[in-house]
Amino acid sequence: MTTACTVRDPNERNSAVPFDPYEQNNRAVHKFNLGVDKLFFRPASKGYSNFIPDPIEDSFNSFAANLSEPGDAANYLLQGDLKQAVISVGRFLMNTTIGFGGLADPASEFGIPVTETDFGATLAVWGVGEGAYVELPFFGPSTQRDSVGVFVDFFTNPLTFAPTRPIDNVGFYANALERLSARGRYSDTIDSILYESADSYAVARVIYLQNRRFELEGNSGDTYVDPYATSDTDPYEDPYADPYAE
Template sequence: MKLVPKKLLRSIVLTFCISTTLTACAKTDVSPGGIHDPNEAANRRIHAFNKGVDKVLLSPASNGYGTIIPRPVRTGVSNFADNLSLPNDVINNTLQGKLPQAGSSLFRFVLNSTFGVGGLFDPASAAGMERHDTDFGETLHVWGAGEGAYTEMPFFGPSTTRDAYGFAVDVILDPFFVVVREPTRYIGGVAYVVNKMGDRYDYDATVDSILYDSADSYAQARILYLQNRRFRLGMQGEETYVDPEFDPYEDPYADF
């Protein structure tokens, strides 16, 4: 694999600019209900678009994928996608000062990439090695960046200003995108999409209840995302509200 210096330099510079801008911002004032959504009208339009994409494209495709592809194969695809995301865990755990977690993520990646046949199998978990999943949005939180406004992203769903920037940086700094040359660099993106199709199939009833059975799917998705995200970041007692009785039950939109 041949490193592309200019691409790497652009990624580092852009990451620095984004992180500097966000960490310099004051913490966002949040309404008493714990939701800061000044762009609700625009967000609702994007939410309606995302529901249409799910209804017309994602849901039918995921049903076909889940019905035709055997579960062991879907598990292998999920393992492969998770393994490809481990280098980002290494980077972000390091940036957060969590060096033991970064080392553990690196060891998981090496172990699963070799003995797990490129990540199709997960011997690290079988050996009791816990994954330390993280992202650049969490890194920005650790660095002191405020949550910002609630944001609905086209195709990707609920987010916040901080997490949207974090998502962009995770894509920019993805080692497979920066280091690997075309067309192999896109394998991570393909694996991500296919894995999300499997998640949509596995959690079909939960997703349908959020999007199609609730009286206000936008408000339901919004509160679920914010509660799950804040619980994960340990934001109890900070400037944003977290219900102390909240139970982050497993569902496909736990961090969306």
């Protein structure tokens, strides 16, 4: 699969305006995602979190996280980070064996740090630019680079992609439960973004880009600036506040 990331004009790279040349299409996808969330995902997630006891929900989340460890290890190797790759393998082996297949997390109890990465991060290490902002159906906010990462991670993992026997897609179902758990547990915050913002698309966009850039670059990279903020914005103001709020 080959995908070329759209590249913005060099003179605009330091601009506070997000690189969103597909905004019209993105907003259409965002509207679709809101409909799916409102009709199906939101009520299902609340029912899941309210019905499933927290300890069992935590175990399911731990199981899903453990299934991602081999993919994390592979991506760390591709990134040239042998230490993190070894940690991911160690966590997977420990949690799979004495952690009852990953339903428990003894690795964390033994002080082995949690590792998490993806192919989008691998592309970033390789120097691939993030490209334009895009919103994916069902997945939500992303960039061209991260969109490639989503599909590579999914289709190259035998635990999440078994086209001949869908019942074997244990990783897919585990990830779905993990997403339900997150949506249910953080329902108030997510609802405030999606349903209480004057422009939920703009707010979701700025939050995603800020968080993703910080995740990949930390304090060393350029931080994303809300395009709706003014130059005299209070430096102590909440960066995730609705830019359209009165």
